[in-house]
Amino acid sequence: MHVDTIVQNLLSRQSEIVDRLCAFLRLPSVSTDPAFIGGMLDAQAFLVSWLERMGLSDVQLLDGGGHPAVYGAWNGAPGKPTLLIYGHYDVQPPDPAEAWVTPPFEPTIRDGRLYARGASDVKGSTAIALETIAAFLKLRGACPVNVKVFLEGEEETNSPSLRPIVQRYGDLLQADGMISADGARAHPKIPTINVGSRGIVEFEISIRTADKDLHSGRYGGAVRNAAHEMAKIIASLHDEDGAIAIPGLLAALPSVSVNARADTARFPFDEAAFVENIGARAHGEHGFSIREQLTLRPALDVNGMWGGYTGFGSKTVIPSTAHAKLSLRIVPGQDPDEASDALKAHLCTVCPRDVELSIDDPGTGSKAFNLPTEHPLVLAAKKVLSEATGQEPALVRLGASIPITVIFQELLGLQTLMFGFALPDEDIHAPNEFFRLASLMEGLSAWPRLLEQLGEYSADEFRSMAAEAESAAV
Amino acid sequence: MHVDTIVQNLLSRQSEIVDRLCAFLRLPSVSTDPAFIGGMLDAQAFLVSWLERMGLSDVQLLDGGGHPAVYGAWNGAPGKPTLLIYGHYDVQPPDPAEAWVTPPFEPTIRDGRLYARGASDVKGSTAIALETIAAFLKLRGACPVNVKVFLEGEEETNSPSLRPIVQRYGDLLQADGMISADGARAHPKIPTINVGSRGIVEFEISIRTADKDLHSGRYGGAVRNAAHEMAKIIASLHDEDGAIAIPGLLAALPSVSVNARADTARFPFDEAAFVENIGARAHGEHGFSIREQLTLRPALDVNGMWGGYTGFGSKTVIPSTAHAKLSLRIVPGQDPDEASDALKAHLCTVCPRDVELSIDDPGTGSKAFNLPTEHPLVLAAKKVLSEATGQEPALVRLGASIPITVIFQELLGLQTLMFGFALPDEDIHAPNEFFRLASLMEGLSAWPRLLEQLGEYSADEFRSMAAEAESAAV
Known part of the structure; x- marks a missing residue:
């Protein structure tokens, strides 16, 4: 037949x-x-x-x-x-x-x-x-x-x-x-x-700033707040363009090949439609087209972040813990373990000495x-x-x-x-x-x-x- | 009797x-x-x-x-x-x-x-x-x-x-x-x-970076992430010491009176016990004692912050929205509405133009x-x-x-x-x-x-x- x-x-x-x-x-x-x-x-x-x-x-x-x-x-x-x-x-x-x-x-x-x-x-x-x-x-x-x-x-x-x-x-x-x-x-x-x-490396980070949550009236102004500390850590991951701002991670990155850029350029990609589809302007590493940013360059995203009271109404608490789920998309030539280590080293560097940082890494990275x-x-x-x-x-x-x-x-x-x-x-x-x-x-x-x-x-x-x-x- | x-x-x-x-x-x-x-x-x-x-x-x-x-x-x-x-x-x-x-x-x-x-x-x-x-x-x-x-x-x-x-x-x-x-x-x-x-001003802020949550593999590297943007906004609220870093808010603040500082100094306050009780080092505005930071100076705290996937396991998503509950403790001489306006003005200034910021203010501030x-x-x-x-x-x-x-x-x-x-x-x-x-x-x-x-x-x-x-x- x-x-x-x-x-x-x-x-x-x-x-x-x-x-x-x-x-x-x-x-x-x-x-x-x-x-x-x-x-x-x-x-x-x-x-x-x-x-x-x-x-x-x-x-x-x-x-x-x-x-x-x-x-x-x-x-x-x-x-x-x-x-x-x-x-x-x-x-x-x-x-x-x-x-x-x-x-x-x-x-x-x-x-x-x-x-x-x-x-x-x-x-x-x-x-x-x-x-x-x-x-x-x-x-x-x-x-x-x-x-x-x-x-x-x-x-x-x-x-x-x-x-x-x-x-x-x-x-x-x-x-x-x-x-x-x-x-x-x-x-x-x-x-x-x-x-x-792209490959991927994923893990969850948690920080602790005090033994317990504290009343924001009784303690506000004299203690660290885990939400503030987590915000500073996350804010350090990217520059103003949205490019990854971790030198140790970028140093190990092979440069994008001429062939790969040529293949990417040949494929028609409608940047206007991309932007319209997401309902926002594009935002990414300077010097690369959107399509290149999406496929030839690594991307680091916080997939979730939380700390303190997130329920209905208000609660005057200073959170003592905060959490974030991170994922790093990696490109050919990047080793997942090395990329993961570079990211972790950066987190340890930016985290203040009296903030406790823990990393829960399922070890599921892939090239x-x-x-x-x-x-x-x-x-x-x-x-x-x-x-x-x-x-x-x-x-x-x-x-x-x-x-x-x-x-x-x-x-x-x-x-x-x-x-x-x-x-x-x-x-x-x-x-x-x-x-x-x-x-x-x-x-x-x-x-x-x-x-x-x-x-x-x-x-x-x-x-x-x-x-x-x-x-x-x- | x-x-x-x-x-x-x-x-x-x-x-x-x-x-x-x-x-x-x-x-x-x-x-x-x-x-x-x-x-x-x-x-x-x-x-x-x-x-x-x-x-x-x-x-x-x-x-x-x-x-x-x-x-x-x-x-x-x-x-x-x-x-x-x-x-x-x-x-x-x-x-x-x-x-x-x-x-x-x-x-x-x-x-x-x-x-x-x-x-x-x-x-x-x-x-x-x-x-x-x-x-x-x-x-x-x-x-x-x-x-x-x-x-x-x-x-x-x-x-x-x-x-x-x-x-x-x-x-x-x-x-x-x-x-x-x-x-x-x-x-x-x-x-x-x-x-x-201290008085208090509280409100919730939300940001939106795209019409919807996006797949972190398909979009990562070329779009804004609401968790990143919220982190940058929150990170802008304080300096490295933990002092409020909003000039418009501090400019309107009356200086702390000599009498108030003297009363505060007369009250024995055990800084070592304070630190031990919270299980962390003190962290606050330079030039003030802990007790002064707690009672004579304003304090700005994120009481809760959240965005993206916060459940069990992982989810490779780029959050399009993120939220934070903010509370500002104010001191004598500060007007709640003016303090609230100064904080809101700062938030609007630091929020990038293509990120949508909304503020849900219950209007419950008090002197x-x-x-x-x-x-x-x-x-x-x-x-x-x-x-x-x-x-x-x-x-x-x-x-x-x-x-x-x-x-x-x-x-x-x-x-x-x-x-x-x-x-x-x-x-x-x-x-x-x-x-x-x-x-x-x-x-x-x-x-x-x-x-x-x-x-x-x-x-x-x-x-x-x-x-x-x-x-x-x-």
């Missing part, structure tokens, strides 16, 4: 496919908050049942000590490449809940958009991959390549158990490359292939990701996207971090092609996240063709081409 | 009096949080019943649109001064609840200390005043002076309805002076009389308070305290704010003697608030003697002495 027929079949079943995606989205699989454990278990059961029904073998939960990954394989294409198919079933917390137009776990379609927490990140694109495999197996009885489906449950918490899982199940997960449903498209109209993403441009995964994707759109795909980098790419490369030697269909404006990690139904259709059209294209290679051809691309990139 | 007998009787009934205070403390009368409305209503009913039982007339709730005040009078001493007896039945929120050794609304005695929210601020001293009146009426059938008991329900929220109540019930509340159970003692061993307190040292209330208190302790009481000022003193002076022309028995180390507004049983006994010994002493004056004498003191102080 020709792949066009597979695609036609998928496109004709939009309503059935949307219904199944909505059932997936109704499960509140928030990995970061123990209160949502029920949603996590429901999502695992949902996926296990689905993989079994579509005919995958060896369907199981891969346990690494945290939320397990869901796994299933189809090995019926001997001599063909084996591709790990990556997605994740966990989602970000939905708060602030009151900011959602419709509830985050009640998927709702408005104006061709499917609104729900996780719709764009990344249940929508995960569903595209699974529907593609199911369609091949149902209609043709076979996939063009061997597939090993791996659906993670901790992507939104920086994958703390992913290393243990990949180490423990290393034999099961052997493959020639990986295709990820995560990693959004960079542009709604121009085909793109992601050849990199930036780099995919060689001549890798067979890139070549296959280029061909599929060129044919589908009539345009040469642009090579782009993501600002976001996909630590899994680094982990699979390190532990299993796998390169990752990100082939997700989310778009950048879909409010992921924020209220009113959505996924476009048009993107769902484009994904259901492209994924079967990508697998078909990869099936043109023998396993040996794939491996030698990949090895050559890797060595050229070094 | 001699006042000594009244005092002896009160001291002999410690266990009964503590039991009644514990019943009062069990009622969670948190005025700032609507969730505690039940505790507020219970406390009102408890007090109404108590005032009626002790024989006060005209017992009623005085409504000013918010939490009502509880009122009751005894007018059986014609020709004698009439004193308004002030206390408050509302308490601060108990959070953080987990930091309490025993639950905040389950009064517990340990080592001679009664632990409960509100024990020190100010149900303990309020109970002293009420037990005193009850004892006079029961044992002697009369008080030495006319009394009008006024127990406020919004002291901890800066008394938003106090003006409306005093205006509406102005005739009922006519008196020659006020004695307040609020206003702590400054020292455990040295008798003191409070002749002033600092000043009691003339020759006022008959002061003279009576001096006599009672000298006789009880064998020491000349020191004239001190409070760092905390008691807006009611200003309101009653402005609207009814009343001066206030603060005659509370709390001590400064009792963790009011913080976890594990307590009141010493020894202080309870000292208060039950002093209050009857104070009323007896005031009963030595005729109403006319009291009024002419008061008027003379006021004009000398101007």
